[in-house]
Amino acid sequence: MDEMELFKVVHSELLMSMQYLEQDLKIIFATIKDGRFDDNYEILADAPLGKVLKEFRKLDKEKGFAKIKPKDYELLEEIREIRNYWAHQCYLDFHYIEDLQEKYEAFQDVKERLHYDEQRVYDLQQRMEKLRISIAKKYRRSR
DSSP states (O other): OOHHHHHHHHHHHHHHHHHHHHHHHHHHHHHHSSSOHHHHHHHHTTOOHHHHHHHHHHHHHHHOOOOOOHHHHHHHHHHHHHHHHHHHTTTHHHHTOOSHHHHHHHHHHHHHHHHHHHHHHHHHHHHHHHHHHHHHHHHTOOO
16 A cells, blocks of 8 residues: 555544544434433534534533543544545645645655544544543443
8 A cells, every 4th residue: 555545544544533423422422412312313413523512511511421631522522523634625725835845844744744643533522532432331221
């Protein structure tokens, strides 16, 4: 696998982790909030990430269930910008550069940023998945 192929795989995994994170937030919210899971899930089903985070934080403050660290909330807020970059900008940061050396260096910079973002988003996604599983067991409801 060459560098670009590996880049595409890791890029895809990063987007996947962000999708899982957002879905886990919605499931945790729907499970914890008073009322029926399906009704609660509908509240955020099509909501943008900003609204999901706002409602999730509000419920977490009210119920104190998540034990999410402030740095994790910071990363959750940052994920909106991270996702926008990886969905709309990353390839443009090197694709149109004509000088091959400059293009290679720009690609290396983007690749380094990908590694950084992928690792921290993946780590957070894994913690949120564990939280979702734990909460589902505690409340004996699953999606």
